[in-house]
Amino acid sequence: MSVAARTEPDPRADAARLTVVPQKRYGIWVGTIFALLLAAMIFRAFASNPAFAWGTAVDYLLHPSIMRGLGNTLVLTVLIMVAAIIIGTIVAVMRVSPSPVLRAFASAYVWFFRGVPALIQLIFWFNLSLLVREVSLTLPFVGTLASVKTNDFMTPFFSAVVALSLCEAGYMAEIIRAGIKSVPSGQAEAASALGMPYRMILKRITLPQAMRFVVPPTGNEAINLLKMTSLVTFIAVDDLFYSAQSIYARTFETIPLLIVVAFWYLAVVSIMSVGQHFLERYFGRSDKRTESITMQVLRNAFGMRRGGAAA
Amino acid sequence: MNQARHDNRVRFGVPDDSMVFARGVRKSYGHLEVLKGVDLDVPVGSVACIIGPSGSGKSTFLRCINHLEKLSGGILLVDGEFIGYDLRGDRLYEVKDDLLCSRRAEIGMLFQSFNLFSNMTVLENLIEAPTQVRRVPVQQAKAEAEVLLARVGLLDKIDRYPRELSGGQQQRVAIARAMAMKPKVLLFDEPTSALDPELVGEVLHVMRDLAESGMTMVVVTHEVAFAREIGDQLIFMDEGVIVERGVPREMIADPQSPRTREFLSRVL
Numbered sequence: 001m002s003v004a005a006r007t008e009p010d011p012r013a014d015a016a017r018l019t020v021v022p023q024k025r026y027g028i029w030v031g032t033i034f035a036l037l038l039a040a041m042i043f044r045a046f047a048s049n050p051a052f053a054w055g056t057a058v059d060y061l062l063h064p065s066i067m068r069g070l071g072n073t074l075v076l077t078v079l080i081m082v083a084a085i086i087i088g089t090i091v092a093v094m095r096v097s098p099s100p101v102l103r104a105f106a107s108a109y110v111w112f113f114r115g116v117p118a119l120i121q122l123i124f125w126f127n128l129s130l131l132v133r134e135v136s137l138t139l140p141f142v143g144t145l146a147s148v149k150t151n152d153f154m155t156p157f158f159s160a161v162v163a164l165s166l167c168e169a170g171y172m173a174e175i176i177r178a179g180i181k182s183v184p185s186g187q188a189e190a191a192s193a194l195g196m197p198y199r200m201i202l203k204r205i206t207l208p209q210a211m212r213f214v215v216p217p218t219g220n221e222a223i224n225l226l227k228m229t230s231l232v233t234f235i236a237v238d239d240l241f242y243s244a245q246s247i248y249a250r251t252f253e254t255i256p257l258l259i260v261v262a263f264w265y266l267a268v269v270s271i272m273s274v275g276q277h278f279l280e281r282y283f284g285r286s287d288k289r290t291e292s293i294t295m296q297v298l299r300n301a302f303g304m305r306r307g308g309a310a311a
Numbered sequence: 312m313n314q315a316r317h318d319n320r321v322r323f324g325v326p327d328d329s330m331v332f333a334r335g336v337r338k339s340y341g342h343l344e345v346l347k348g349v350d351l352d353v354p355v356g357s358v359a360c361i362i363g364p365s366g367s368g369k370s371t372f373l374r375c376i377n378h379l380e381k382l383s384g385g386i387l388l389v390d391g392e393f394i395g396y397d398l399r400g401d402r403l404y405e406v407k408d409d410l411l412c413s414r415r416a417e418i419g420m421l422f423q424s425f426n427l428f429s430n431m432t433v434l435e436n437l438i439e440a441p442t443q444v445r446r447v448p449v450q451q452a453k454a455e456a457e458v459l460l461a462r463v464g465l466l467d468k469i470d471r472y473p474r475e476l477s478g479g480q481q482q483r484v485a486i487a488r489a490m491a492m493k494p495k496v497l498l499f500d501e502p503t504s505a506l507d508p509e510l511v512g513e514v515l516h517v518m519r520d521l522a523e524s525g526m527t528m529v530v531v532t533h534e535v536a537f538a539r540e541i542g543d544q545l546i547f548m549d550e551g552v553i554v555e556r557g558v559p560r561e562m563i564a565d566p567q568s569p570r571t572r573e574f575l576s577r578v579l
Contacts, residue, residue, distance in 0.1 A: 190426035190485075193377060194440035194492060195416025197408050204443060208430045286430050286472040 056256035060247065061263065069243030070264050076160060076229045076239060081222050083165035088172025093202065095177045106173065113170035118163070119231050125163040126235040128154050160232040168225055175217045179210030211283040219276030223269050240264055316391035319398065325391055328354045330496050330527040331376060335385035338371055345371045347551040348385065353496070353544075358528045360538035360559065363548035364574060369531045372548070373498050376529065377418040378411060389418060390495050416444050419489030423501040425481040427473035433460070433484050434469045437491045445492070452491070459487040463517050479510030483517050490521075497521065499530040535578055539563050547571045 046052060060066060094106035113121070129150035136147035183206050191201040230241040238246070244257040319325055325332045331353035338346040345368045353359045361369045374380040375387055378395040387394070394414050396403035406414075428436050437456035441447040447455075460466045463483040465476075473481055482502055489497060499518070503511040515537050522528055522541045532538060538545050538559050545559040547568070555562065555571045563579075566572040 184424075184426075186422060186424050186426040187428060189379065190420075190422060190428070191440075192379060192412075193415065193418075193420035193422075194488070195412045195414075195444045196440060197412045200443055204439065205428055205430070209428075286474065 051255060052259065053253065053256045054259075056253050057259040057263075060244075060253075060257060060260045063247070063260075065238075065243045065247065066240070066260060066264070069238055069240040070268075072157075072238055073226070073229050073240040073264075074268070076157075076164070076232065076237070077222070077226045079161050080164045080168055080229070081225055083161065084168035084172045084221075084225075085218070087165065087169035089176055089207075091169060091173035092176035092180060095173065096180050110170045110173050113167050114174070116167075118167045118228055119234060121167050122160060122163040122231055122235060125159040126154065126156060128159065156232070156235045156237045160229070160235060160237050164225070164228065164232075168221065168228075171221055172218070175221065176210065176214055178217075179212075179214035180206055182213045183209045212280075215276070215279050215283050219272065219279070222276075223272055226268060226272070227265060313392075315398070319388055319391050319393075323386065323388070325388060326352065326354070328356075329388070330355045330357075330390055331359075331529060332388040332391070333372075333376075333385065334387075336372065336375060336382055336387055337384035338368070338375060338380060339383045345551055346375070346383075349548075349551075349553055351546065351553070353527060353529055355527055356525045357543040358522045358530065358541050359544050359546060360542035361529065361531045361546045361548055362533065362535065362538060362574070362578070363554075367548040368551040369548045370500050373420075373500050373529060373531050376496075376498055377415050377420055379420075389414075394418070412444065416440065416492050417495050419492060419494035419497040421482070421485055421489060421497065421499045421502045423504045425473070425478070425485045425505075427481055427485055427488070429473050432470050432472055433465070433476075436473070436484060437488050440488070441491050456487070456491060459490050460484075462490075462520070463487045464513075477510060478506045479513045482506065482514045486514075486517055486521070496527040496529065499528065499532065501531055501533065503532070503534060533578060535563060535575065547574065549574070 047054075091106045091109050094102040095110075097103060097106075132150050134147055134149045135153075137145045139145060187205050187209060188201050191205045196204070229239055232239050233242040233245060236242065241261055244261045248254045248257040320327070323332070323334065329352060331351060333349055333351040336346055336349040336351075337344065347368075349368075349372055351359070351372075361372070363369045371380060375382055376389060376394075381395065392414070393403065395406060395411055397406055398404075427433075428439065431439060434453065434456055437459065438447075438449065438452035441452040441455070442449055457466060457469070460469055463486060465480055465483055465487070468476060468480060468484070473484070476484065486497075486502075502518070503514050506514065511534070515534065518528070518530070518537070519541055530538070530542070540559075542559040544556060545562045546553055547555045547562070547566075547570075549570055555566065555568045557567075562571070563575060566575055
């Protein structure tokens with residue numbers, strides 16, 4: 001054994017020579033190939049089957065009655081969502097109120113409007129005139145001031161707004177209540193100690209902080225609602241789906257028109273997702289963030305995980 | 312001096328220089344009695360430190376002072392006035408929320424967990440209550456906020472959000488926020504208990520500064536050294552009663568009650 005021949009160990013130089021051999025992930029490769037094959041088959045089925053009649057679908061894409069239907073669907077969604085957020089906030093504040101009567105009332109609201117299927121509520125409101133012939137404003141000792149026949153104001157469009165708003169408000173109330181509950185109790189306590197009254201604390205401290213937890217599920221609700229408005233077809237409101245239906249009822253081009261409908265729903269949902277993202281960013285601004293806006297939009301759009309692009 | 316304050320002083324024998332005056336304060340939650348008759352006098356411009364094991368009722372007592380907790384019995388006056396009640400004859404009428412809030416606004420409170428409003432920047436935290444509760448013009452509130460932030464050494468953090476600050480910095484901002492309401496008295500509920508040891512000093516430094524400037528303070532704390540240095544009186548509470556009280560230096564050096572002695576030997 002020659003001691004002189006041995007050099008001193010040099011771990012730093014050694015470390016520079018070492019290379020990392022990545023783990024072999026055969027499963028992922030198999031899965032990838034399978035997914036690509038599947039995608040190709042689906043694409044081929046869609047592209048080659050003449051029954052899809054893509055040309056016809058494209059022709060109808062900007063058809064005036066489709067456009068009018070799309071407009072109505074959007075107006076319905078916005079009106080209902082705004083009403084649902086307002087009613088939902090009121091119900092949620094009642095649910096966390098110190099009064100047991102208000103809490104019980106709010107719970108009953110949520111129980112009922114979340115529990116009965118939306119379609120049934122919709123048809124119920126549409127047929128309100130069967131239950132109430134006319135609505136009048138009557139003051140004691142003065143008499144009836146105004147009276148309206150139910151059928152005159154319960155148009156299909158209006159009953160759709162009322163029914164779906166009340167229904168959606170049940171879901172929104174739960175979302176907002178969860179948001180309020182997620183604000184640490186110390187926040188309201190510190191505000192009371194500073195002399196802020198209950199209403200001011202709700203408006204200035206609790207609700208703004210709840211927004212961070214409320215916005216993501218509300219985005220989901222809005223997307224759900226957009227699609228849920230297709231139920232109004234049942235009471236003959238000419239929304240997107242109804243317009244498509246009335247065309248294919250005449251021409252029998254069912255599949256192309258369903259493609260048109262699906263295309264528009266997808267397009268609106270995509271735009272809404274982007275909007276939701278910016279809202280989340282706005283209400284999360286008190287969180288420390290280093291990521292750029294563009295990265296976040298990209299990451300959200302492609303479903304990448306943080307750091308996924310670099311790896 | 313207003314009439315109610317004058318009447319209270321005559322009727323209950325409140326000293327002229329009294330900021331906090333408690334007699335027989337009791338508080339129960341159902342069958343659990345947390346405070347069993349607490350008497351306390353905190354003169355204007357003095358610092359009272361309350362120590363005691365957890366569950367001794369010291370935080371509850373502090374929260375009774377600004378009526379975050381309703382008393383179950385006894386009387387508690389701040390600057391000669393009831394906070395949550397109006398006394399007429401032998402009846403204590405609960406006051407309306409607006410009045411309660413405006414009285415409470417004169418009592419500052421600091422919490423173990425700071426409780427800065429997390430949706431607001433440091434500046435917004437400081438001007439929120441003055442502008443919303445007292446209707447101080449925004450420009451004036453901002454100017455005052457800057458003075459206070461400079462005093463706690465955090466003027467450079469004015470546009471930061473609370474979560475960007477260390478615990479010690481958050482507590483100093485919280486002190487500035489309480490001071491923005493120009494309170495008559497400050498209540499501290501274990502202000503340094505949630506802090507890393509190296510951050511305790513900066514908060515105690517600000518508190519010392521306030522005490523020296525003549526602020527009346529009631530401090531629930533585990534910092535016995537702070538109590539000895541700054542406190543005008545030391546109160547040891549256990550199981551809902553005040554076991555011993557005295558001049559901090561003497562009481563720490565020579566506790567009379569065995570319970571006090573045992574507690575001090577554990578925390579010193």
